[in-house]
Amino acid sequence: xxxxxxxxxxxxxxxxxxxxxxxxxxxxxxxxxxxxxxxxxxxxxxxxxxxxxxxxxxxxxxxxxxxxxxxxxxxxxxxxxxxxxxxxxxxxxxxxxxxxxxxxxxxxxxxxxxxxxxxxxxxxxxxxxxxxxxxxxxxxxxxxxxxxxxxxxxxxxxxxxxxxxxxxxxxxxxxxxxxxxxxxxxxxxxxxxxxxxxxxxxxxxxxxxxxxxxxxxxxxxxxxxxxxxxxxxxxxxxxxxxxxxxxxxxxxxxxxxxxxxxxxxxxxxxxxxxxxxxxxxxxxxxxxxxxxxxxxxxxxxxxxxxxxxxxxxxxxxxxxxxxxxxxxxxxxxxxxxxxxxxxxxxxxxxxxx
Amino acid sequence: xxxxxxxxxxxxxxxxxxxxxxxxxxxxxxxxxxx
Numbered sequence: 001x002x003x004x005x006x007x008x009x010x011x012x013x014x015x016x017x018x019x020x021x022x023x024x025x026x027x028x029x030x031x032x033x034x035x036x037x038x039x040x041x042x043x044x045x046x047x048x049x050x051x052x053x054x055x056x057x058x059x060x061x062x063x064x065x066x067x068x069x070x071x072x073x074x075x076x077x078x079x080x081x082x083x084x085x086x087x088x089x090x091x092x093x094x095x096x097x098x099x100x101x102x103x104x105x106x107x108x109x110x111x112x113x114x115x116x117x118x119x120x121x122x123x124x125x126x127x128x129x130x131x132x133x134x135x136x137x138x139x140x141x142x143x144x145x146x147x148x149x150x151x152x153x154x155x156x157x158x159x160x161x162x163x164x165x166x167x168x169x170x171x172x173x174x175x176x177x178x179x180x181x182x183x184x185x186x187x188x189x190x191x192x193x194x195x196x197x198x199x200x201x202x203x204x205x206x207x208x209x210x211x212x213x214x215x216x217x218x219x220x221x222x223x224x225x226x227x228x229x230x231x232x233x234x235x236x237x238x239x240x241x242x243x244x245x246x247x248x249x250x251x252x253x254x255x256x257x258x259x260x261x262x263x264x265x266x267x268x269x270x271x272x273x274x275x276x277x278x279x280x281x282x283x284x285x286x287x288x289x290x291x292x293x294x295x296x297x298x299x300x301x302x303x304x305x306x307x308x309x310x311x312x313x314x315x316x317x318x319x320x321x322x323x324x325x326x327x328x329x330x331x332x333x334x335x336x337x338x339x340x341x342x343x344x345x346x347x348x349x350x351x352x353x
Numbered sequence: 354x355x356x357x358x359x360x361x362x363x364x365x366x367x368x369x370x371x372x373x374x375x376x377x378x379x380x381x382x383x384x385x386x387x388x
Contacts, residue, residue: 311380318380323372327365
């Protein structure tokens with residue numbers, strides 16, 4: 001236990017480092033900041049809500065930087081895409097925060113926030129899961145027919161629809177291999193920014209699917225590019241929270257100790273898998289987060305009297321981080337085995353390189 | 354046990370059970386009484 005003077009709490013240091021490590025691995029792999037997992041976990045450890053947000057944002061900035069550097073080395077960042085999105089994202093975040101303040105004025109921000117989280121994450125989970133299963137099946141058939149399977153296969157028709165929008169300027173995103181109107185990218189940044197600002201998160205879990213299914217970037221490039229956005233929004237969030245006195249740097253440092261290592265591992269792990277594997281992990285992250293948010297919502301709606309609901313939400317939050325890390329580690333383990341010509345389960349083959 | 358490895362759903366269930374078990378252990382050792 002360590003006494004965090006600024007936060008005014010005693011919290012287990014080992015758990016902070018473990019949360020940093022696990023969310024670092026997950027974040028580096030699927031391109032999210034992990035705020036929707038970290039903030040509830042910090043609240044469980046005893047940090048007040050506003051401190052949990054501030055600590056989370058600050059550690060996300062540092063972790064995002066490490067992941068971005070690694071993804072740049074892996075060739076997964078499209079700078080044209082990233083820079084085009086920034087303005088839209090910042091504007092969207094500011095708008096989202098103002099919408100939140102409006103609902104706060106009505107006294108219903110907590111319930112509205114939880115309901116929005118549940119609905120949004122569930123819809124994203126459904127779409128990502130269905131599309132990824134289709135892609136997985138196609139890859140399995142291609143492997144059986146002896147055809148070469150590339151790093152990415154995506155079966156959604158949405159990117160083609162958005163790429164035909166003729167609004168100038170049309171830009172070429174070389175790394176993402178996409179030619180699309182800049183306004184589509186700005187709009188994606190704005191809408192994901194609004195959701196991020198409203199929900200108080202980095203927005204990666206919305207932005208990565210948006211980059212894949214709207215802009216048409218490959219999953220690896222969507223992950224790397226999104227992490228650049230997260231560094232910028234995380235830096236801004238860290239600055240704002242620090243000014244408000246919401247950041248306990250000792251807590252941030254303990255989390256960063258784990259996150260520095262985890263972010264590297266997660267980023268490198270993407271080079272062992274194909275796009276659908278990353279999308280599978282993203283969809284699992286979404287459904288588990290949906291369940292956790294749904295339990296918290298039911299707990300709030302039942303007047304905070306059914307305590308096992310709150311406990312179940314805590315278990316799910318902690319368990320989700322470990323589950324995702326175990327799945328990612330398993331995929332890398334199976335990839336290494338397959339490269340060595342050893343047996344792997346049939347369903348793994350098309351997912352790993 | 355084979356179903357838990359050979360089937361994607363089975364593997365998902367296996368990892369979830371392990372993770373929730375570990376979360377329960379973490380709760381028992383470090384977080385009981387704080388919530």
